[in-house]
Amino acid sequence: MILDFSKMEVTVLKNFKGGAKEMFVKMFADDKNKIMLSVLKPGASIGYHKHENNCEIIFMIKGNAMVNYDNETLRLNNGQAFYCPMGHSHDLVNDTEDEIMFFAVVPELAQ
Amino acid sequence: MILDFSKMEVTVLKNFKGGAKEMFVKMFADDKNKIMLSVLKPGASIGYHKHENNCEIIFMIKGNAMVNYDNETLRLNNGQAFYCPMGHSHDLVNDTEDEIMFFAVVPELAQ
Secondary structure: OEEOHHHOOOEEEEOHHHOOOEEEEEEEEOOOEEEEEEEEOOOOEEEEEEOOOEOEEEEEEEOOEEEEEOOEEEEEOOOOEEEEOOOOEEEEEOOOOOOEEEEEEEEEEOO | OEEOHHHOOOEEEEOHHHOOOEEEEEEEEOOOEEEEEEEEOOOOEEEEEEOOOEOEEEEEEEOOEEEEEOOEEEEEOOOOEEEEOOOOEEEEEOOOOOOEEEEEEEEEEOO
């Protein structure tokens, strides 16, 4: 099925996972996957959290962000992906002066 | 972890899943997910196949493509995603005059 984000409603999540400011997200979800197109404005972030029973794959469409992944601080640039396997932790921080946009998938995995 | 596609080797897959011409793919894979950045030139395609035990999520980065999904012919435009849940079938056909580029995730799902 086609997921046309231009026709999806925007959900505003305040302090998502304990992060700063707001995340603007368009999401499709079933029992197997969450599929999202999200925007973080300058200074906004997704808080640090652990993927206990699933994982996350992010593709950076616009801008770049700081990612703390386990004990490492990384830079996620436009055109790159970030992968957080099950059992690992991360955040996503827009520490830049521009809005960032990213595509993300959170699959419920085979154990 | 960061997946920097600009530093990954390109694999050329001829007639992928029975499709036409070649697919150029940069891939990261572990036992849970395949994460890919792929290019199809005009006339190239991924053949029609069924996702028996996994699923696929595609985000179209550049260009647009025809997708046959079960018994329906769809258009996947730039900025849209395509989702093929487990048990469903699809192809991906570059029937345009321009190269297309897309990001794809194939997770091994909880049953």
